[in-house]
Amino acid sequence: MPNSAFRVAGGTGQRLIVSLLAVGSLLLVVGLAAAIMTMRSIGADTDAVEATLETQAVINRIAALNEQVETGRRGYLINGGDIFARTTSDALDALDDVLGSSDALFQSTAEQTARFADLEQLVEERAALVRQQLRGPAMRITERQADSFSTDRAVLITREIRALTGVMAEREKERLSQRNTNQYNSLKQFYAIAGILLLLLMAVMVTALVVVIRFNRALSAAEADLRRANEGLEEAVVERTTELRRANAEIQRFAYIVSHDLRSPLVNVLGFTSELEAAGKVVQAHLDGLRETHPDLATKELAYAVEEDLPEALGFIRTSTEKMDRLINSILELSRQGRRTLAPAKLDMNELVGAVVDTLYQRAHEEGASITVGDLPPVESDRMAVEQIMANLVENAIKYLSPDRAGEIRIEGGRERGLVHYDVIDNGRGIAPGDHDRVFELFRRSGKQDKPGEGIGLANVRALAYRLGGNVTVQSELDRGATFRLSLPIKFRAVEET
Incomplete structure (x- = not known):
């Protein structure tokens, strides 16, 4: 029961933690995706606001140069003099430069594009008139005393430019207001998403913390129960x-x-x-x-x-x-x-098994069987007992070879987790899976009884292996040979009667 509770608690806690981590990761991915999209929207809105501000600045610059051209022109016409001429000429040149470099700013909407085209046409027409006046006589006011400025074509164009830039500025102002609103809404959306994501992540973290605390408590309780059970066991x-x-x-x-x-x-x-x-x-x-x-x-x-x-x-x-x-x-x-007292010693298993094989060589030769011995790890154990076990296993392999094929017997060894094992492998008759335990019982035999024996050898082998702190097991199928494995502790650990 304690082991079962320990496994249940561990499995449930691990599943909950994994689920919470998965939910947290999913929320994080979704939140990051939403945040990235919102940030892109904020960036686009910011670019739009900056573009609108730049457009407003250009419109204001055009409006200021427009007034500067008209002021300089009037000064030249009224007072004459090179200073007014240069001022007017510089303003015209600056206005041409601004218009030439700002064409792309007014391509966002069809209305602004059309207005900008009209603006360029008016500026070009007014520039031609003004430059012609600047090339005339220095004192022109006496010739125009009867003319009114209100009907002058250049004045009319200046007023049209003033009105057009006013409309364009008003439109950009509306667009700026809308884009500021969009930017504000995007920021609110970003903060909302970030806040929700933070709350969800905090909820996942708190839940995970609660689960971990409960899981640790359950593990501690299960471990305590397991210790008590193990002590009793x-x-x-x-x-x-x-x-x-x-x-x-x-x-x-x-x-x-x-x-x-x-x-x-x-x-x-x-x-x-x-x-x-x-x-x-x-x-x-x-x-x-x-x-x-x-x-x-x-x-x-x-x-x-x-x-x-x-x-x-x-x-x-x-x-x-x-x-x-x-x-x-x-x-x-x-x-x-x-009842024999065991005498542990460091055993060279290659030498020990080689001696056993030499003793049984004649019998193997008579049966037409070959015996090969691999590299066997050493072990500390009782020499006489190990010799008896290996001799019995090899002798049984020779005794129960199959008449249908040449006999092959291999002896191999290895190490794992503080144990050494020695395998006696043959290609003989094999043992039915249902008889694997039966062959180790006293006076019990399996398969065809055509060989002499009393059913004591393997029982003695397993009893000796138990006394040495090890075990003897078998893996086999009928007509597929058998593998008998002797497992022993690397360091002698006998099981003695008390």
């Missing part, structure tokens, strides 16, 4: 392990006692079997004598019983007692292995 494991070791010790003592007690009647059975065989020889000799002296007494039933039944029964008794003797010896060996 460790005590239970220690207690049960102690009980298991004691039970194993009792089983070993029981096996030792039983095997000794079984051996006495077995010896008696073997002895009486020998006596029965000797008696059978005597009866056989007597039967042979009856056949010569009293053939009528040597009946077929008697001959069958003496020559067939009795030898068959004695052979069965002897075979059974020999098998029982092997079983008792195996049980005694298991008992002795369980």
Whole structure:
């Protein structure tokens, strides 16, 4: 339960945090996109305002030069003199320059474009009249005493220019007002978006902070529950392990006692079997004598019983007692292995396995099998126990090779997480997945029973591996070979009975 709660709390908290981060990121992207669009709008409005202000300045400049031309012209016509002529001529030149460089400013609307075209035409017409007057006699007022300035064409043009620039300035003023309003609205929109985005991000951050705090509290509670559960579990494991070791010790003592007690009647059975065989020889000799002296007494039933039944029964008794003797010896060996004091040492596994392979070379050669040994990592463990395990695994690989293909046996090794492992790999008969645990049980065998054995070897192998602090496992499929793996701690760590 604590582990489950820990996983649930961790998974829920992580999902919430990831979701909040995703929402925050999405809000940030959306807000940035909106802010960028608003800033572009503000920039466009600012450019428009600046353009309008520049246009107003040009219109004001044109209006001022227009008045300056008319003032200079009148001064020249009334008073004469070069100063008024130069003033008027300079104003005309300046006005031409302003108009020539400002054409693009008045292309925003059709109305302003048309007005600017009219303005250029009026300025050009008035300039021609004024320049002609400036080229006339110095004193022209006496000739024009009867003429009124109000009907002079240049004056009329000046008034038209004044009125036209007034209209154009008023229009730009309206546009400036509108563009200022647009700029203000864009700024308000930007600040609104920034404020909303800030509020949303703050809400996400506050929510994430609350979730993290709750998640940490849940994790702390789950860790506390897990520690309490582990403490109780460790005590239970220690207690049960102690009980298991004691039970194993009792089983070993029981096996030792039983095997000794079984051996006495077995010896008696073997002895009486020998006596029965000797008696059978005597009866056989007597039967042979009856056949010569009293053939009528040597009946077929008697001959069958003496020559067939009795030898068959004695052979069965002897075979059974020999098998029982092997079983008792195996049980005694298991008992002795369980009581033997382990002697850890640094083992050169290349040398140890090489010696095992050399011992089994003849059997492998007879079976037509090859054995290859890879580079094996060293280990600190009990030499005799490791030798027995490896010898049993290699011997089993030789014993259960497939008759359908040449036998190949490989021995490989490696390291991982404080352990070393040694794999005995063959291409033999294989083991059905349902029998992977069965083959390690005492007196249990799997597959076709055409090879001698009592079902003790692999049980002894696993028991020895357990004592060394390791394990033996198998991976296999029928007719696809098998891989038996011996795993041991790199540093000796025995499991002893108490």
